[in-house]
Structures are given as structure tokens and as C-alpha cells.
Amino acid sequence: MPRWLAAYFPDGVLSYAVGGLFIGLGVAVIYLGTGITAGASTFLETTLSYASRLPRFNRPTYLASRDWRLTFTLGIVLGAAVYALTIGPGGWTTEVQPWRLLAGGFLVGVGTRVGKGCTSGHGVCGVGSLSGTSITNVATFMAVAIGTAQVVLALGVTP
């Protein structure tokens, strides 16, 4: 890799690529066994059906999928814990301020539900499906997120 390019990859590319292959492998195992293309964000809306009577959260497709989405999310938590305790550096916490996590999380919650998916649903499964809708969604959120992060940086908000 030329030096000007290497400057953009201070931690190399191997852990990123290998991690991405494992993420894809998780999607592949579920797909080949069940025919389901699993995204991570519908967990939010379907799980609300356990606690809310609002018809929006109790649609038949949500009630049918909420159990396996719970299992899938439990698996994600477990898998990350396995990583942290084996080849990873143990547990860690983030320095990003709570208000950024809360406000950002809120907008992410709204955005994935209105936009029909997230970084895994659109970004991995949708792009892997060469879906024009997903590619449009990913291009939109990438551009907006880069702009937002640059503004946050320019305003001197760290971490």
C-alpha cells in the first residue's frame, strides 16, 4: 500500500476485513438455514410489541418474527462477549458523552424504522442483494453521517 494511502488506515485493514467476513458469515448461516435475511434494527420495533399495544408494533409480521429477533440479538451480545474474552482486549467502555449516545441513538431509532433498515439490513444484506433501495439508503446515510461528524468535529465536541 502506498504511503499516502496507508495514512488513511492507521490500524491496517486485516482486522476490519476479517471482522466483516465474520459478520457476513453470520448472515450466511442464518440465510442458508432459514431463508431469512437478518438485519439488526427490526429488533427494536418488534420487541416493543411485548410492552406496547400500539397496532403499529403488533403487526402480524412483527409478532411472527419477534422471538427469533430476540434470539439473534442475544447471539450478537454473546458473540461480542466471546470476542472480548478471547482474542479481544477484554471489556471496555466508550468515552463518547452520554448525551451524544442518547440523542444519536434516538435519531438512529427513528431513522432505521422510517428508512426500512440499518447498516446491517441495508448495508450488508441489501447491498449484498444489489438492491437499488438499499444502495440509495446507504449512500444517503453515509453522506449525511460524514457531514454531521465533520460539523461535530469542527465545533470541537470531543469525545
Added chain:
Amino acid sequence: MSDTPKDGQGARFHALILAGGVLFGFGLGVSRMARPEVVLDFLQFQDLGLLFVMGGAAVVSAVTFVIGADLLDRPAPLTGREYGRRVREMDRNVLVGGTVFGVGWGLSGICPGAAYASFGVGNWPILWAIGGMFLGAYAQGYARSVLAERRATGEVAGAD
């Protein structure tokens, strides 16, 4: 879509979903996406490694979808579903949602899958983000329900 296939049930089905989730969460850990700081570094052009995460994952899923949808001539073993691709209808919501998601992602460095994984590594502050995501998902569901109701009553009134 009237004959929506029933989602699978039973121990074998859930064991497979769990195994897929474990691989997925392990990958989010290895790829460092469970750290909001690394995502923010990408968005601020300080470390572009995330391109390889999404690219690598999408290539594996693309190959898998070709195998399932084009090469395997049978339904999925644990559900009887037909293998298909992930397609969503294109409309204005895809752009609006993508924009709102982008502001949230750029502000926090957090997306749903990475947040669950971050919880798994013992990152307790991430509960602020997970709590925020549930609040956001609830708020949009509530708002959409109110709008749908208003539209329905408006149509009745307009019919007079």
C-alpha cells in the same frame, strides 16, 4: 404478500439463529465496530477501515444470496421458505429515514447491531444509546399511528 411465510420455531431453528448471531457479534467485535470511537474516526476520515468491514460482509452475503436464490433448487431446510433477496420498496421514506439515521450515526457513532455488540463487551455507557434507539423506534411508531388515525378520520369527514 397475503401468504407471508410463517417464521420458524423450535429448538433447532433458534439454535441456528443464535449461532448466526454469535458469528455476527464476534465479527462486530473483531472489526472494532463495537467502538463508537472507531466509527467516528471513519466518518472524520482518520481511519477508513470501516469500508473493509461493510465491503467484506456484503461480498460474503452477496455470494450466499447467489447460492441460495440462484443455485439451490429447494426451500430452506428449517423454515420451508423460498430463498430470496432482500428488496425493499423505494419511496420517500428511504431517503428521509436514511437522512435521520445519518445524523444520529454521525453524532454518536452507534448503529443497532454495533450497539448490542458493544453491550456484550461490557460497555455499560452504551445503554444510553440502546435506550435512545428504543425511544426513537417508539416515537416513530406512535407518530405514524396518530397520523394514520387522523388520515382515516379525515377521509370519513371528507366523504360527507
